[in-house]
Amino acid sequence: MAKSISEIKKVNKITIPLDTIKLIIEKLGDDLVWDYDEVKGELIIMKRPESYVEALIGLGKEMWEEAGGTKYIEKIREEWDKR
Numbered sequence: 001m002a003k004s005i006s007e008i009k010k011v012n013k014i015t016i017p018l019d020t021i022k023l024i025i026e027k028l029g030d031d032l033v034w035d036y037d038e039v040k041g042e043l044i045i046m047k048r049p050e051s052y053v054e055a056l057i058g059l060g061k062e063m064w065e066e067a068g069g070t071k072y073i074e075k076i077r078e079e080w081d082k083r
Helices: 018-028 052-056 061-067 069-082
Strands: 032-037 042-047
Touching: 018 042, 061 069
Parallel strands: none
Antiparallel strands: 032 042
16 A cells, blocks of 8 residues: 555545555444544544443453552552541
């Protein structure tokens, strides 16, 4: 696929090359979620999940495991009770 550059016109429209649109539909289908990551400055296009609940199950699991999981939560609650 050839890379191309697009400009946003005065009417706030952008032209996406046809080969790019075909690739997106081929890889993701035609039911999409568009999101902008302000930290990275990137537009993210992803396939819309059939169920957002199913798609988010386990999100942050590694973070809680690193922190100590349930024991960490209990420790924090004990600190709250002392206040």
